[in-house]
Amino acid sequence: xxxxxxxxxxxxxxxxxxxxxxxxxxxxxxxxxxxxxxxxxxxxxxxxxxxxxxxxxxxxxxxxxxxxxxxxxxxxxxxxxxxxxxxxxxxxxxxxxxxxxxxxxxxxxxxxxxxxxxxxxxxxxxxxxxxxxxxxxxxxxxxxxxxxxxxxxxxxxxxxxxxxxxxxxxxxxxxxxxxxxxxxxxxxxxxxxxxxxxxxxxxxxxxxxxxxxxxxxxxxxxxxxxxxxxxxxx
Amino acid sequence: xxxxxxxxxxxxxxxxxxxxxxxxxxxxxxxxxxxxxxxxxxxxxxxxxxxxxxxxxxxxxxxxxxxxxxxxxxxxxxxxxxxxxxxxxxxxxxxxxxxxxxxxxxxxxxxxxxxxxxxxxxxxxxxxxxxxxxxxxxxxxxxxxxxxxxxxxxxxxxxxxxxxxxxxxxxxxxxxxxxxxxxxxxxxxxxxxxxxxxxxxxxxxxxxxxxxxxxxxxxxxxxxxxxxxxxxxxxxxxxxxxxxxxxxxxxxxxxxxxxxxxxxxxxxxxxxxxxxxxxxxxxxxx
Ligand SMILES: Nc1ncnc2c1ncn2[C@@H]1O[C@H](COP(=O)(O)OP(=O)(O)OP(=O)(O)O)[C@@H](O)[C@H]1O
Ligand SMILES: [Mg+2]
Numbered sequence: 028x029x030x031x032x033x034x035x036x037x038x039x040x041x042x043x044x045x046x047x048x049x050x051x052x053x054x055x056x057x058x059x060x061x062x063x064x065x066x067x068x069x070x071x072x073x074x075x076x077x078x079x080x081x082x083x084x085x086x087x088x089x090x091x092x093x094x095x096x097x098x099x100x101x102x103x104x105x106x107x108x109x110x111x112x113x114x115x116x117x118x119x120x121x122x123x124x125x126x127x128x129x130x131x132x133x134x135x136x137x138x139x140x141x142x143x144x145x146x147x148x149x150x151x152x153x154x155x156x157x158x159x160x161x162x163x164x165x166x167x168x169x170x171x172x173x174x175x176x177x178x179x180x181x182x183x184x185x186x187x188x189x190x191x192x193x194x195x196x197x198x199x200x201x202x203x204x205x206x207x208x209x210x211x212x213x214x215x216x217x218x219x220x221x222x223x224x225x226x227x228x229x230x231x232x233x234x235x236x237x238x239x240x241x242x243x244x245x246x247x248x249x250x251x252x253x254x255x256x257x258x259x260x261x
Numbered sequence: 262x263x264x265x266x267x268x269x270x271x272x273x274x275x276x277x278x279x280x281x282x283x284x285x286x287x288x289x290x291x292x293x294x295x296x297x298x299x300x301x302x303x304x305x306x307x308x309x310x311x312x313x314x315x316x317x318x319x320x321x322x323x324x325x326x327x328x329x330x331x332x333x334x335x336x337x338x339x340x341x342x343x344x345x346x347x348x349x350x351x352x353x354x355x356x357x358x359x360x361x362x363x364x365x366x367x368x369x370x371x372x373x374x375x376x377x378x379x380x381x382x383x384x385x386x387x388x389x390x391x392x393x394x395x396x397x398x399x400x401x402x403x404x405x406x407x408x409x410x411x412x413x414x415x416x417x418x419x420x421x422x423x424x425x426x427x428x429x430x431x432x433x434x435x436x437x438x439x440x441x442x443x444x445x446x447x448x449x450x451x452x453x454x455x456x457x458x459x460x461x462x463x464x465x466x467x468x469x470x471x472x473x474x475x476x477x478x479x480x481x482x483x484x485x486x487x488x489x490x491x492x493x494x495x496x497x498x499x500x501x502x503x504x505x506x507x508x509x510x511x512x513x514x515x516x517x518x519x520x521x522x523x524x525x526x527x528x529x530x531x532x533x534x535x536x537x538x539x540x541x542x543x544x545x546x547x
Binding site for chain 2: 077079098099100103104108109111115117118119120124127128129131169173
């Protein structure tokens, strides 16, 4: 079992801290939902974990070993895969090329593509010509090919209809079943909470709720208070 | 007329190869490398020095000179990848003016400001076309231009390294997040284009004005040629180089206008920019 843990992490960008003193743990084989209003710092948190930006203080560690100043590339090789907000595909590359980038193992890449019948038919099309939902399938297939230990997913549903997103969620569950620790940032709060075990609410750079996902699902008033920056329920 | 046109082919091939290097650099590492020809000049000067002052055989000296050109280019690339990895293309490009000037001054200090005693690697005619002699240099350079462009295209479209490079050029951060090593690959592109431009300069330097500035400024016609392909298309970069060389050769034959050949690259650049402008205005009008 692997653990990705953050201890007292603060991240500053431009004007000042956008994440203040955040501590949390993601455990392999589970989904942790991370929700919160726009500008709360969810993306910044994922970027600090994957090494896109530096944390100004605190430690991020993988199985107790601090990642320190490890580069993004090294972190990726250590099994931390970050799916960025938006459509993180390489538009001029074909579907196959996109997926193979993440894995030298052609069989694994093919297996990844085969999980989505929509993609199988368009293996050799430039990914830029696919629909938004199909592009997210490519991103998920690429993440699958990479065989991550931890998967950070940033608002995969952005710009997609809920029905399309509902098609993608089982894939996220599949990752957890395979033993991957998933940190799922989502704006479709209820859908995210329905697949997650643990949940975190972020507001204004702080964790305002941390606990069982089912608690949030059953009591919208707790969610509401946490969104508005109410007291942390540790 | 034909004689002039054909005599411009060798120069055109040089422009074409430099244009291909500039196009690769612009596409793959987001930089217009003003030092592209200067690193080649410096590498070839080192080779000449080794032959004339140190008595090293010309073959060995040439290889070492070419490697030094590649190494210098790789070093500039490493510096830019280390400190300007997130900077925009204009900033990264502007920075390469530094090594351009540095290498010119350094070559003055180390080798003096006289043209160098280059020994030709290739000499003599290859064949004759309707009475006009085509030199071996011309043949080699033109073939090299086409081969380099075709090989680059093949590597980019058919190999896994090529796919990684294209991915990096499209979304650098995303590429790094899936574990593609941006820095080593970027530095490799710098080094390889550095080697290619040094090879071409080593070949042509004996048969053209070869002071440090003249060689370093091959970047100007090279950039003019690359502009035809908008710094993206390799085939048009080659075509641009060859056409520019042929026009230059032809103009040089006509006494009344022969001085124009020095301004041709600039006219070419201005013409292409105006043409693109016109297209933009036309598109906007529709
Ligand atoms: N590149 C940047 N430079 C400076 N400040 C930034 C940058 N990106 C984000 N910020 C600021 O950091 C804060 C947190 O932004 P972040 O994108 O992490 O929030 P988020 O929770 O992901 O929001 P959203 O739900 O809109 O995606 C915001 O105040 C934002 O203005
Ligand atoms: Mg965000």
